[in-house]
Amino acid sequence: MPVxxxxxxxxxxxxxxxxxxxxxxxxxxxxxxxxxxxxxxxxADEGQVNGSxxxxxxxxxxxxxxxxxxVVEAVIGEKxxxxxxxxxxxxxxxxxxxxxxxxxxxxxxxxxxxxxLDYDWPIYFQADNDPNPCxxxxxxxxxxxxxxxxxxxxREPMRGNHKSCFHQVFFHYVRANGYCLHHAFDRQCE
Numbered sequence: 001m002p003v004x005x006x007x008x009x010x011x012x013x014x015x016x017x018x019x020x021x022x023x024x025x026x027x028x029x030x031x032x033x034x035x036x037x038x039x040x041x042x043x044a045d046e047g048q049v050n051g052s053x054x055x056x057x058x059x060x061x062x063x064x065x066x067x068x069x070x071v072v073e074a075v076i077g078e079k080x081x082x083x084x085x086x087x088x089x090x091x092x093x094x095x096x097x098x099x100x101x102x103x104x105x106x107x108x109x110x111x112x113x114x115x116x117l118d119y120d121w122p123i124y125f126q127a128d129n130d131p132n133p134c135x136x137x138x139x140x141x142x143x144x145x146x147x148x149x150x151x152x153x154x155r156e157p158m159r160g161n162h163k164s165c166f167h168q169v170f171f172h173y174v175r176a177n178g179y180c181l182h183h184a185f186d187r188q189c190e
Contacts (some may be wrong), residue, residue, distance in 0.1 A: 003077035009125050010145040011136055012109070015071060016064045018140040021113045025165045026053050034058055046088075048097055054088040061085050061169050063169055068109055068171050072145055079176035080107060081184035087113070087169035092162060096123075096155040101148030104183035105172040110147040112138040115166040119159065126152045148172070149180075 004010060033056040046052045065085045073080050077163040078165040083104040090096075101108060108124055125146055133152075136144050146153065158166060172181040 001025060004075055005077065007145075008127060008147050008151055009134055009136065010075065011038065012071065012090070012143045012145055013073070014039065014141045015068055015109070015111060015143045018113050021060065021169070023167070025163075029053050031056065032058070048099075049088065049090065049094050050086050050154075052090050052094045052103065054086050058087060061065055061087060061171075064111070064169070065171050068143070069173055072109060072173065075145065076107070080173040081176055081181065083172045083174055083183050083186040085169060085171045087167065088154075090110075090158050090166040090168075092164045093157055094159045094169065095157040096153075098126075098152050098154040100150070100152060101172075103149060103180040104174065104178040104181075104186040105148040105170075106175055106178055106183075107145070107173045109143045109145050109171040110138075111169050111171060112140050112142040113167040113169060114140045116160070117160055117164060117166060121155065121158060121166055124154050143171075163171045 010152060029046065031043045031046045031054045035041060045153055046054050066083060069080055115121070120137040122135045122137040123144060124133040124135055138144060158164065174183050
């Protein structure tokens with residue numbers, strides 16, 4: 001793929017082998033933040049998508065985080081620094097409300113690990129002056145590269161039954177020559 005200089009959203013097919021990341025559906029809800037080895041903060045409320053289960057900087061995703069950073073650098077032609085990553089399990093009725101990301105999420109990838117849905121569940125992106133949102137659906141292993149601070153993004157409430165689940169991981173980076181560099185190696189959760 002040639003370097004993309006003027007972009008806001010790019011779908012990237014088969015970024016990483018999702019079979020390395022698949023897990024059983026968790027019974028937990030809320031958020032587990034892996035602050036440093038041996039220190040995990042647990043919150044009963046997930047914070048952004050109530051009723052879901054997420055993990056901030058779970059060690060399982062570190063290898064994929066750096067692999068995908070290298071892919072993204074090649075795609076956009078810029079050096080990046082890592083900030084943080086987190087995975088989320090969505091369940092029936094969970095919705096990612098329309099929002100923009102904080103500065104630690106200057107360059108982001110939403111990576112689809114797996115789901116057991118019987119329909120495609122897209123993520124939407126919308127720029128300020130565009131009346132029509134961009135709808136992107138990924139298969140396991142695919143990701144969406146996007147500028148989370150510049151675009152509204154969201155997911156509609158997930159349909160299904162009590163066993164329905166969608167698992168993804170967000171990878172966040174900042175540009176080495178950008179104005180968000182001070183967020184490299186983010187520590188907001190401490």
